[in-house]
Every structure is written in C-alpha cells, then in structure tokens.
Amino acid sequence: MPELPEVEVVRRGLQKWVSGRTLENVAVHDPRSIRRHLLGTEDFMGNLEGAQVLDVVRRGKFLWMPLRGGHGEDQVQQDFGLASSQPAPAPEYALVAHLGMSGQLLIESAAQPLEKHLKVTLSLSSKADFPEELRFVDQRIFGGLFVDKLVPTSDGATGGYGQTAHPLIPAAAAHIARDPLDENFSLEAFHQRLLSKKTAIKTAILDQNLVSGIGNIYADEALWLAKLHYLKPSNSLRRPDTKRLIDAAREVILRALSEGGTSFDSLYVNVNGSSGYFARSLQAYGQTGKPCSRCGQKIVRESFMNRGSHFCPRCQRLPK
C-alpha cells in the first residue's frame, strides 16, 4: 500500500474536494470492499446517504471522514441510548478508509469511464467546478471502506501535518500508534517498547501498534539510512540507535511527502489520479544488485516475513 506519505497526499487531496459536501448516493459494486462493515451493504449505504463530510483525518495509514447527519446519527443516538429530543451530539461516527495494498480514492466526474476495479461510488452534493463522485478503486481488495463509531483517543487528540486536531478516533483505528512526525510521538516511550520486545527491529517498526505509517518500503529505507540490519533484535537497540532510526524514518517520510508520495506504477496515484515519483530516490528498496550509494557494495534482497528485505551488507552489519 500506500504508506504514510501516500496516504497523507490522498488525505490532503480529499480534504480539499469533499469537506463540507454531502454524500447523496452510495453504490457498492463489490461487497468485499466493505467487509469490515459488519452490518452489510444496506446498513453501510443507510449510514452514509444524507450525511455531510466534516473533515478528512489520518492516523498512520487509516483515513476517516467524520460525518454529521444522515441515518448513521440516528443509529449512534440509539446505540448511546440518547432521547431523540436531545440536541444532536458532536460527530460520533465516520466513514473509514484503508487503502490496503492497492486502494485508490479518486475524485472524478460521473462522466468518466468506470475503472476496471471500481468497488464503491459515492456521489457528492454538487459544487461548482468540483467533480461529483468519490470513487474507491482497489485491485487486490486488501483495503476497504466502513462506517465506524468515533471513540476518545487513549493518548489525546489526533492531528499533525496541518490537520485540525480531533479528539476522537474510529474504534477500529484506536490501537494505531502515532507516527514519527506526530508532535506527540514519544521517542522514549517507543524505545522502552523496543526494549520490552524480543523481535527483529524491522518487525517492530512495521508494527503499527508501536509506531505507525511505516511499511515495507520506508522500513528498508529507514534501516538503510540508520545503518541498522533488519534482523537486529529490537531489545538490543540503545537510545542513540533508536533516535537514529526514528530520525531516518522522519527523513524518508518527509522527502516522500515533499515529492508527492511514492509511486511505482499506476496502482499508486494521488487523489487526482497523478503519480508520485519518490521511487527514483530509493536507496535500498528494490535496488537489489545495484551499488550502495554510500559504499558501493551491492544491495542484497532477502526474504523475511514473506516479503523482501533490501539492505547493504557492508553498511548494515548484523553483530552476532
């Protein structure tokens, strides 16, 4: 999937195009894309139709749109046992999106031809010069959309990256840690968590419960930049190692963000459909056999956790 930079690029695009607009019609073309909405297609549509999108928020790789109005609010009031005569509560539910490996959220005119892997179409209230459809396209169907309750975050408001701070988070994303660039990310707490684990450092930085937003690409890139072997035990890192690693993750994420998100091929496009190009700056991921730009040694690929790990065998030594 899109990792943090790609998702953030999508978030910014969506925010511009959908904030304040109302979801008027929902069409689910493939129910597998809303399988995380346990109450089914009818309930999904009923929750969304007539609801207004208030904002677009991200935590790690999860995106959500807090909603107001629509049938979902009735549902939430019932769930909380509120009398219907009480004033409408603050938004307590949201449309949640996860892009999985291949998901895209596209803003398009209804006249545009249907994408091959179009899964959900959301029609938006009309607005001059704004396309009227939000389409969820997903080849591999690891991603999806669902409506979820918003709950208080365990560690304060979520925000950052110019986002408006939100005190609530979808229940399904409540376990996701802050990302390395979140102003409330705690390096010390992360370090202590590493020490309490007995696993490879790469497994740890891919664990969204410890630090969010990092996927296989940026894990390899951050480890390369920090000169750490992916198999180094997480509980063997000393504070300077942890700091170097998180600083490296920040650097690769920021660089990718400034370049509009990484994209290898047409699967990864931003909300307007244009590709990023950070792939050109990769130093380790996918660079098998090419010389390390620091030392000239050939980058090696090894299989780890059923996926590839790319590293420089000279710069990233594994002490025994």
Next chain:
DNA sequence: AACGCGACCTGCGAGC
C-alpha cells in the same frame, strides 16, 4: 502474553 505465520485478493513478468 507475545510472537510468527497463513489468509485475504488480483495481476504481472519470468521461466518452461
């Protein structure tokens, strides 16, 4: 309790 692995999907390129 924590960890590691398979499952969930489609499509593409390499090799035979």
Next chain:
DNA sequence: TGCTCGCAGGTCGCGT
C-alpha cells in the same frame, strides 16, 4: 501459446 511460480507497498486472526 499457455501454464505455473514467485512477487507486489497491509492487516488481521489464529495457532503455538
């Protein structure tokens, strides 16, 4: 040409 295999950026739930 067409088959199989391995591979692709993620997450979750199950088994140990």
